Amino acid sequence: MESEIRRRDERTVITPSEKIENVVGKVITVIGAIDPEMLGSTITHEHLFIELWRDKVPTRDTPVTDSLLWDQKLTIENLHLARRHKPIKDNYILGDETTMIAEVMEFKKNGGSTIVDVTSIGIGRDPLALRRVSNATGLNIVMGAGWYQKAYHPEDMDLRTTQDLADEIVRDITMGVSDTGIRSGIIGEVGINGDPLTKNEIKSLQASARASRVTGAAISLHRGGVGSEKLQTIKILKEEGADLSRVIFGHSDGIAWDMPLMLEMLSHGIYMQFDMLGMDSTPIFLYPKSHSLQHITGLALTPQVVEAIPKLILEGYEDRILLSQDVYTKMQLKRYGGNGYSFVLEYILPELKKRGVTEEQSHKLMVDNPASVLPLVEPE
16 A cells, blocks of 8 residues: 555644554664664764855856866965855765765774765755765764755645645655655754854754644754854744754854853754864864863864863763764865864864763763764654
């Protein structure tokens, strides 16, 4: 009997008659459902295949010398320009399987087991490529669902209802993406950017909450708004009936200096995800343990995070912290001199140990916490 999705009281409902594998308590990877005990060391916010250039196209106001860079391939000769955020389209495309296999094997060689690829609809999500990489490397890969930021929304996003968006997410998780049969295992990266929150961002957020209720999948947000907008995002999710203990706030590196805001967010039961680690090239050793980092802005976020995590652990939130690197450009790959997918394992955990974080606590951040949030729970 074919699967059927029906609507009841404006909520997506999966009928009991459908033949969907019971995966409650398991983690959906691109090669099938696994027990959470099989996850091992996990990075929870990455991209293996992605194209994220549409909001970076040169405009009539772009200096001509910058515009001429757009169609160049990323090379050692122009890498310094990419690191200065000059518009080189190729930098924002990850698509070579051979390269990605070599890159993620660095993660595996350093003790990694699972990668959560939160590439969502409209930014190059590639289920079949993810499966091939998983088979080639032996790594578990969890694939994302939902919608990213405004520039990557479908042209008819204004016309789509919250329920339309929720239904598509549910299909991706319960039946698979398109005709691949490969199922998403998490809702995200949900592109809630904010400043301010837009109508379509709120609609996407509400749809993600509905889909989470129906499927039991966790929600992984982009930054979830700016400043106090994050609390508004929490309010919207709560009003939509989402289980806040299944919600991950990504890019929290940007508020690592704001302990009151982080603690207020964490008091609602959410996960605080620091996933821009190593994105900047600021050596951690330049910032001694006692140094105040609140004045650092821009991309120099890693030192702030390294200082904040021990404080959050002391506040009792060691079970609500997740770590990752958000690799989404070529310049972040080790092949191009970046920190790659193993930066957390190679550098962040040792730095946390110097600051009093125990092996047991690091194990929680990398193994236990992902194993807690990634398994599907009983849907409503």
